Amino acid sequence: MWLKLLIALVFIGIVVSLAAGAGFLLHDESTSRRLLTSLKWRIALACVLMALLLFGFLSGELG
Template identity: 45%
Template sequence: MLVKLLILALLIGIVVALVFGGVFLVKDPSTSRRTVKALSWRVGLQVALILFLILAFFMGWLKPHEVGGH
């Protein structure tokens, strides 16, 4: 259950960073670096999510289901 909550938190963080990046892109002046920071956070969170999913799979915390149920 804790693994699923961490995955959900990372996904929510990715979406929030993407929204902030879009808002900063539209509202801020061109000299502002907030858009770059927000989108950098998004990329960092995505990398963390992928690495965590790989770790969770190899540690046995996540198990893929079989297609077709065989």
């Protein structure tokens, strides 16, 4: 149960980071680094999500 909740929270974090990145792309100056930071967070969260899914399938908690 806790694994599914954690996966959902990480996925929501990815979506929030994607929305924030779109906002930064549209409204920030060209010298702003917030878009790059948002991309770094999104990549890190995607790696965590993949690791959680792999763990879930290998442990048998996710069918």
